[in-house]
Amino acid sequence: MxxxxxxxxxxxxxxxxxxxxxxxxxxxxxxxxxxxxxxxxxxxxxxxxxxxxxxxxxxxxxxxxxxxxxxxxxxxxxxxxxxxxxxxxxGKPLDEIRRAQAGRRFSNPTSMKIGMQMIRAFKKLHHAGYIHRDVKPANMAPGYHHPELLHLFDFGLSRYIFKPDGPGHLRPARSKVAFRGTYRYCSINAHMCRDQGRVDDLWGLLYSLIELCTGSLPWTGMKQVESLSIKTAITDDELFQECPRSFRKVKKKLAQFKFEDQPDYDTLLMMLYREIFSLGEQKLLKEPFEWQMRSEDMNPFNHTKRCKEE
Missing domain, CATH: 3.30.200.20 (Phosphorylase Kinase; domain 1)
Structure with a gap:
């Protein structure tokens, strides 16, 4: 230090x-x-x-x-x-809060609630013309003064995606680019050093949500080549074994979007909402998050240095 x-x-x-x-x-x-x-x-x-x-x-x-x-x-x-x-x-980033939970994981309803807020955050970011390019739980955190509200932060690797002549006119995809992001959470597209679009942020969100609700990803701790190999070959049954059913639907929807597409954020949101309502757990939408019950998750003086990648 x-x-x-x-x-x-x-x-x-x-x-x-x-x-x-x-x-x-x-x-x-x-x-x-x-x-x-x-x-x-x-x-x-x-x-x-x-x-x-x-x-x-x-x-x-x-x-x-x-x-x-x-x-x-x-x-x-x-x-x-x-x-x-x-x-x-x-407050502390979600990766640190997760590690402090029993089983080092959040409940499925909590993971879905996190997803709902983050989909709205990305919709707002993308509509302003920016993509994040380093989506991971370490870059999401509850507010210190408003712990019920999640924040997306750390935009050092972000990129403006529209042409100078105005919003809605997308810059064309570059054929080859330098890697930007974190291998554990990035899309297959980013792994292969292709230009990232709005959908790549949402792949990063999906992988983040899987880790938050299961405690780890199947490729955690592996190098880039091995990580890409598993992401490419893994089945949905293996990837979503302990996840909400809606996460499979989100993955299927994301697979339909290309670089130039604007993702259908509202449909992705509804996939999560429908599962919570189908479980009769809509009351959870108004209940506080786990970290609102634990002052140590919010205290900046108790803030630890970022943990190394597991």
Whole structure:
């Protein structure tokens, strides 16, 4: 862990929330007001001969996609050595919360509720013209002040998909691109270094939901080639053995979409809703999530460093 500053600009650093190749994420508070709310500050180190492209893209997405499911920008700035964004503080990411559950997994109804919120989040993101390209439970988290609401975050690998002449005019697919994402959760299309579209984000969401409700994926811990081989060959019976039935329907629907297609978000949502209603569990839609019962899942001062890939 690098040295932690006491202050950055007008912000007092309270604790470290995470650290990666890009820089650090801190919990901060207004240095002149100890009664002010806590926020998250994302910091990127300035380097010679390199554009600050990760934080720049993050800022661009956050400025264009606001409201429910997304963090608000509170402040942005730079010093001689760093660029930073101050934003809404979140609770622990879903991968950490899952590991703290009994059996290291969420219940099927909870996994479906997570899916419902995230489908809405991706609909909003995609309609604004962006794709995420690194969808995983580590990039989804409940709000610290509003734990009933999930947030999608970390847009450093995102891409704007429309032509400059306006929304709705999709940029054509590139024939070969560098890999973007995380092998465990990415689509087969992304594995093969093909240009990603909106549907690839939803494949990442589906694989994330499977892990959240089963505790692991069949290819967890494997290298890229082995992971791709299993994703390609695995049967639905093997993949969805302990999952809600609706997840199979979601997979079948996603397989119908091509790069240029706008996914049918509302149909995907209804697949999850129908299963909950068919089980007579609609009351669960209004019940709190597991993490709302556990203060340690929301406390930024109890926030651990990101776990390594299992």
């Amino acid at each position: 690098s040295n932690v500053p006491e202050f950055i600009d007008k912000w007092r650093v309270i604790s470290v929330l995470g650290e990666g190749s890009f820089g650090q994420v801190y919990c901060v508070q207004d240095r002149n007001n100890k009664q002010s709310p806590f926020y998250a500050m994302k910091v990127e180190q300035k380097q010679k001969n390199r554009n600050d492209e990760v934080l720049r893209m993050e800022l661009q997405v956050m400025q264009h996609v606001t409201g429910r499911f997304f963090c608000d920008i509170v402040h942005k700035g730079q010093t001689e050595k760093i660029t930073f964004i101050v934003m809404t503080l979140l």
